[in-house]
Amino acid sequence: MVTVALWSFAVFLASVFAGILSGITLEPKYNGMVRAAVWSAAALVGYAASFISYRINLYNDTMGILGLSVFVCIVSQILYEGTWSVKLAIALMGCLIANVITFMLCGTTDTLVAPMLGLMEESPYETPNLLFFIGIKLVIYGVSVFLYVRFLRKYIHNTVKSVEGNMTTFVPPLVVSVVGFYVINRFSSRIGILPNNFWFFPLYITICVIFLVEFWMIFYSINQSAVTMKTAAELNVATSIQQSMLPCxxxxxxxxxxxxxxxxxxxxxxxxxxxxxxxxxxxxxxxxxxxxxxxxxxxxxxxxxxxxxxxxxxxxxxxxxxxxxxxxxxxxxxxxxxxxxxxxxxxxxxxxxxxxxxxxxxxxxxxxxxxxxxxxxxxxxxxxxxxxxxxxxxxxxxxxxxxxxxxxxxxxxxxxxxxxxxxxxxxxxxxxxxxxxxxxxxxxxxxxxxxxxxxxxxxxxxxxxxxxxxxxxxxxxxxx
Structure with a gap:
């Protein structure tokens, strides 16, 4: 029971991190009290669902990864301003960033350090290792939020604003990425690639690099779309000016x-x-x-x-x-x-x-x-x-x-x-x-x-x- 509770909480933290990223990026629709109440209610329901899921099968991350990602997307649609595509894209981006950081930084750190500290004797699900893993997550997530606010939030906010709230074309690849991450994680778990396995580190480093490249491609495409829209807007203005100067x-x-x-x-x-x-x-x-x-x-x-x-x-x-x-x-x-x-x-x-x-x-x-x-x-x-x-x-x-x-x-x-x-x-x-x-x-x-x-x-x-x-x-x- 303790193992399930700790593992559920460790996985649950990734969704909390994703929700924080979404919340500090999107424009709020309601005051802080309302947002805190809704997020808290969603967190309780999400954690309970995740706990029940892991109680049934500790190796099934369907609820832990996909289910909680859906919770983040739903709450983001309810609590924040903007078009549905922007809110969904930001929420999915938060979930994907959380997954990438979880496996690339938290998971690999645990894989490399825990054995040296004697915390992973037989299984990564031992209580000392789970507590260590939760501690790693809290530290890395905290630093990541600080870096996000300091260097990325304004850029992402301006990028989204530049496409005038239309991110419909960018939602499908983000959905595929979140689902794809779950599928890869599910498959690797079934064949025994766990944090104490030799192949865990190179596999997830490779996967995370692929997703980082995808992030770059998505935001490059958004910027290109913004440039195109800006050029089109300038041409429309120039056309209007030109037409207004011709007697008609x-x-x-x-x-x-x-x-x-x-x-x-x-x-x-x-x-x-x-x-x-x-x-x-x-x-x-x-x-x-x-x-x-x-x-x-x-x-x-x-x-x-x-x-x-x-x-x-x-x-x-x-x-x-x-x-x-x-x-x-x-x-x-x-x-x-x-x-x-x-x-x-x-x-x-x-x-x-x-x-x-x-x-x-x-x-x-x-x-x-x-x-x-x-x-x-x-x-x-x-x-x-x-x-x-x-x-x-x-x-x-x-x-x-x-x-x-x-x-x-x-x-x-x-x-x-x-x-x-x-x-x-x-x-x-x-x-x-x-x-x-x-x-x-x-x-x-x-x-x-x-x-x-x-x-x-x-x-x-x-x-x-x-x-x-x-x-x-x-x-x-x-x-x-």
Whole structure:
């Protein structure tokens, strides 16, 4: 009876240790009195169940290891805040740490020291050895709790917090580990590998090293998940910022009956380097801009924000667009440590006269549709890209639009869209679909082009942003 009581208590201490680890890691839901009462009740029930189990079979650790681990998991679910997956993962982790320390430190210490002290004459279950084993456990568990609080608790708490309470994917390997530890222990006991056996020490050292490696892999995976989630969150923020900077309310200028503008931007990634813009320079001049920043992702998006802001700020009434791009280019060159560049097209339309001034910095040539005719590429002089080299002179061009004329602008993501056969969408196909829709409004033309692009590429992944803008000049303002 004494042997059963002492052995039950020795095994029971591991669950107490696991419960302490869980309790000091998780956020409490109730006050200390309630937690103490529930843990005490669970401890009494757990110890009684363990005692009865060992009274029946001293070598059966089903209740001592698995049963008490279940008690720790249940109480953790009841007493602490957080998602079920976090509470279960922390409780299982506590149980696994307790088992690893029990066998790697407590068990091996007892195996090595007890025989030298004459405490293990015939069996490890002799009273002097059990008392020595309990003493070893109390000392090692106490030191382990101190080290855990000092060095690991904050790290584990922050790691769990970093995955926003979602540890569902990490629960199964922890469950398998706890059950696996029991199975190994049960099997080794059945074949006679006990603390006084030669093979006990190397077997459990090997097992514990395996579980330590598993711990490292689990927390490495958690950290990787946290990094992924953080990156995704940052990309979502960047996407929101980028989308908020692109004008997206149509009709663009309801009080300006002379013009109709429509534009879309579909990034190949969460955030892209393309952008479009349109704004009133003054009461009779509207500016349209389309541009493509080299590169993809957050760096390109940030450079896009800078470029877009500079172009808009420097576009002033009566200002030569060549001068605008020259000034913008020099500023961009000053803060371009990443070596990026921008291809851009800007045009300013006088909605009274139809006079359209434009400048092209290495961008794709536009398509123009004259009233009653079809879209055709408008070949214009393209200057050097923005941010590529300082002190570049950009030349302004001009043309006159009549009522019903349209201008279609796009980035190279349109013409370079690729299908599964690595064939490009190309200028020819773009021209064909535009000509088929020449009589339609901008709000109809862009969806038609996008639908044709999607039909062409099919399921092939795209690696460039697809941005389009169409302006229709409806005629000179009446009464002017």
């Amino acid at each position: 309310i149509f009709p663009a200028f309801p009080d300006k009956e002379e013009i109709d503008i429509y534009a879309t931007m579909d990034p190949a990634r969460e955030v892209g380097g393309d952008f479009y813009d349109f704004f009133m320079v003054d009461e009779r001049h509207v500016a349209i801009v389309i541009a493509d920043v080299s590169g993809k992702g957050v760096p390109a998006a940030l450079f896009m924000v800078i470029g877009k802001t500079l172009i808009k700020d420097h576009t002033q009434p009566g200002e030569d667009l060549g001068t605008v791009f020259s000034e913008v280019n020099n500023i961009l060159c000053e803060s371009n440590s990443e070596g990026m560049f921008i291809t851009a097209f800007e045009g300013v339309l006088d909605i009274v006269t139809g006079e359209f001034h434009f400048v092209n910095a290495g961008h794709e040539i536009p398509f123009i549709c004259r009233a009653g005719e079809m879209f055709e590429p408008y070949k214009i002089h393209a200057c050097f890209v923005l941010a590529g080299m300082e002190d570049i002179h950009y030349r302004e061009g001009s043309l006159t639009l009549e009522a019903g004329d349209k201008i279609f602008l796009y980035t190279d993501g349109v013409t370079e869209a690729t299908n599964a056969g690595n064939k490009l969408y190309g200028m020819q196909r773009l021209g064909d679909i535009l000509r088929e829709n020449s009589t339609k409004s901008p709000t109809e033309i862009l969806p038609a082009v996008r639908e044709d692009i999607d039909s062409f590429v099919g399921s092939a992944p795209q690696f460039d942003d697809i941005t389009m803008l169409c302006l229709e000049y409806k005629g000179r303002k009446k009464g002017v």
